[in-house]
Amino acid sequence: MEANTLDVCSVGSITMQFIFQSRLAPLALGLVQWGSCRVVQFGLDLTWEDLEIAGVVRKTILSNGQFPGPPLRVKQGDEVEFLVNNSMPFGTTVHFHGISQQGTPWSDGVPGLSRTEIQPGDQFLYKWKANDYGAYIYHAHTNAQLIDGLYGPIYIEPEDSVERPFHLISKDLGSDELQAMRDAEKNTLPIILSDYQRFTGAEILQIEKDTGIDSFCVNSVLINGKGSVICPTQDHINAITSPQQRNILGNLTMTDMGCLPPILLRRLNPLHLDKAPPGFYKDCMPSEGPMEMFHVNSASQYVSYDLISMAGSLAMRFSIDEHPMYVYAVDGRYVEPTLVDALTIPIGSRYSVLVKLKSKSDQHAADYTIRVANKYTGQIINGTAVLSYDDVLTQNQKSSSRPSRPYITETADNATADAVFLDDNTVVPFPVVAPAAHADQTFILNVNRTNTSYTWILGTDSYSESNELLSPPVLFNRSSIPAQYAISTMNNTWVDLIINITTSRQIQHPIHKHSNKYFVIGSGVTPFTYSSVDEAMQYIPQDFNLKNPPMRDTFFTPSSRTSPSWLALRYFVQNPGPFLLHCHIQMHHSGGLALALLDGVDAWPTDIPEYQMPVRVNGTN
Numbered sequence: 001m002e003a004n005t006l007d008v009c010s011v012g013s014i015t016m017q018f019i020f021q022s023r024l025a026p027l028a029l030g031l032v033q034w035g036s037c038r039v040v041q042f043g044l045d046l047t048w049e050d051l052e053i054a055g056v057v058r059k060t061i062l063s064n065g066q067f068p069g070p071p072l073r074v075k076q077g078d079e080v081e082f083l084v085n086n087s088m089p090f091g092t093t094v095h096f097h098g099i100s101q102q103g104t105p106w107s108d109g110v111p112g113l114s115r116t117e118i119q120p121g122d123q124f125l126y127k128w129k130a131n132d133y134g135a136y137i138y139h140a141h142t143n144a145q146l147i148d149g150l151y152g153p154i155y156i157e158p159e160d161s162v163e164r165p166f167h168l169i170s171k172d173l174g175s176d177e178l179q180a181m182r183d184a185e186k187n188t189l190p191i192i193l194s195d196y197q198r199f200t201g202a203e204i205l206q207i208e209k210d211t212g213i214d215s216f217c218v219n220s221v222l223i224n225g226k227g228s229v230i231c232p233t234q235d236h237i238n239a240i241t242s243p244q245q246r247n248i249l250g251n252l253t254m255t256d257m258g259c260l261p262p263i264l265l266r267r268l269n270p271l272h273l274d275k276a277p278p279g280f281y282k283d284c285m286p287s288e289g290p291m292e293m294f295h296v297n298s299a300s301q302y303v304s305y306d307l308i309s310m311a312g313s314l315a316m317r318f319s320i321d322e323h324p325m326y327v328y329a330v331d332g333r334y335v336e337p338t339l340v341d342a343l344t345i346p347i348g349s350r351y352s353v354l355v356k357l358k359s360k361s362d363q364h365a366a367d368y369t370i371r372v373a374n375k376y377t378g379q380i381i382n383g384t385a386v387l388s389y390d391d392v393l394t395q396n397q398k399s400s401s402r403p404s405r406p407y408i409t410e411t412a413d414n415a416t417a418d419a420v421f422l423d424d425n426t427v428v429p430f431p432v433v434a435p436a437a438h439a440d441q442t443f444i445l446n447v448n449r450t451n452t453s454y455t456w457i458l459g460t461d462s463y464s465e466s467n468e469l470l471s472p473p474v475l476f477n478r479s480s481i482p483a484q485y486a487i488s489t490m491n492n493t494w495v496d497l498i499i500n501i502t503t504s505r506q507i508q509h510p511i512h513k514h515s516n517k518y519f520v521i522g523s524g525v526t527p528f529t530y531s532s533v534d535e536a537m538q539y540i541p542q543d544f545n546l547k548n549p550p551m552r553d554t555f556f557t558p559s560s561r562t563s564p565s566w567l568a569l570r571y572f573v574q575n576p577g578p579f580l581l582h583c584h585i586q587m588h589h590s591g592g593l594a595l596a597l598l599d600g601v602d603a604w605p606t607d608i609p610e611y612q613m614p615v616r617v618n619g620t621n
Contacts, residue, residue: 055287069152105577144201
């Protein structure tokens with residue numbers, strides 16, 4: 001299917017089924033932005049095809065024939081009808097990451113919780129309302145299919161009545177400059193950061209079982225699906241190995257893929273390194289792919305980007321040489337603008353940034369390098385793209401320009417003494433919204449490995465892969481999920497979730513909550529030995545913020561480099577239904593670091609649209 005989006009009214013007998021009748025359907029299928037209708041229709045045809053990415057060919061999920069998937073752009077308040085046609089040889093679902101699904105829990109896209117898989121040859125129509133403005137993303141939520149490329153950006157343009165925070169950038173801004181910021185936001189572009197492995201998601205799961213190694217190494221960093229497999233020399237890798245990595249390595253070195261040798265990592269099971277295929281953690285094989293280019297013109301004054309991480313394994317640190325960024329929205333909600341040179345993006349998070357463009361006289365380089373480097377200790381790897389000024393006109397200007405100067409190194413460290421990195425804990429929502437002073441329920445959710453190096457616990461057990469096969473799903477039968485995999489809450493109550501990292505040297509987990517956002521009310525790098533936040537605040541009040549805490553749907557747990565740590569999240573139960581809480585590192589999620597939130601069990605949905613009910617098979621649900 002050649003269409004990017006279909007943005008038209010629902011009229012008469014024209015339905016989304018029509019989209020897939022023919023690749024040459026007479027209906028206009030080009031990208032039509034900002035339709036004047038309240039109903040926006042979007043069709044996605046999923047296929048499983050060979051595709052060359054970063055110079056490597058492997059099976060990939062294509063969305064309407066492309067990778068990453070096409071953008072969905074709507075206005076706040078629009079009703080969205082998102083039709084998925086599964087032309088792949090296996091089942092799938094699509095999740096709308098960050099979309100609250102207020103009143104539509106059946107469209108959250110988690111198999112076993114809100115629906116069953118869309119089987120090969122079948123279609124499914126997701127319906128939800130674009131209640132909230134900002135940057136979001138749709139992606140696969142079955143098995144490890146996110147690694148296989150099923151993801152694409154969503155942008156919801158704010159209503160005109162929504163106050164923007166741009167006036168906070170400077171008291172001296174004139175009306176022309178403020179308008180330039182508004183124009184930049186209106187034309188914001190996605191920058192999807194991801195990583196790429198030579199193996200499909202299903203293959204990686206099998207390799208983990210065969211070898212006993214948890215998957216933490218990748219082959220390439222992609223920017224909007226573009227990149228290369230780079231194989232530095234061993235001398236270069238040794239030269240840039242960090243002191244922390246050297247402390248772990250002892251007399252060993254990072255592999256030729258820049259990875260820590262698996263034998264050094266914490267493990268609970270025997271390793272079978274001989275069963276690891278080349279390219280899993282060593283045996284780097286270089287290959288070349290295209291580089292992403294972002295074209296700008298100084299006359300625009302500003303450009304806006306929505307930075308989105310859809311990585312499978314990495315913590316991406318992002319910067320644009322010589323171009324500081326105003327972070328003005330995070331996870332789809334405005335914040336008080338913060339000027340930084342670089343920021344680290346947890347998997348699943350979205351950061352909207354304004355970049356002030358250089359004037360013609362101030363352009364000392366023809367092109368400026370965009371740098372993305374992994375912040376996690378397990379691997380040294382990075383990727384680049386280019387910010388190019390179209391108004392550098394002559395070849396002489398380009399040939400006489402100097403290379404751009406970086407803010408970060410290829411190991412995600414400061415390249416200059418004064419580079420400013422974003423501190424997520426200090427980000428203030430705009431306008432400020434405070435949580436309740438006290439919670440009605442508290443759940444302390446321990447995080448640790450169990451049984452094998454690639455299985456994890458969140459709470460009391462490791463979330464079973466078999467939960468994806470629950471039929472009917474939990475939405476239709478709450479008792480279908482075993483008690484150890486779920487917690488229950490009451491509607492219109494406040495809930496605290498304490499993510500309790502029980503052992504040291506765990507990776508920082510990006511914790512994502514489906515449906516509405518949470519407040520990040522506290523964190524610490526000591527064991528959490530309290531029964532509640534109220535009790536903890538009697539002893540460590542400095543570790544909490546109930547005045548203006550960040551509002552997020554994805555957030556890193558604190559570093560547990562030298563000791564256990566904890567993260568306190570508070571949210572209001574207002575959307576009854578089953579929603580997932582999980583680590584967004586794909587293999588941690590697949591390994592069980594997840595938990596079902598059965599929100600509002602006293603007001604559980606019963607008026608469920610008929611088209612959402614599970615299909616009858618042999619006379620039973």
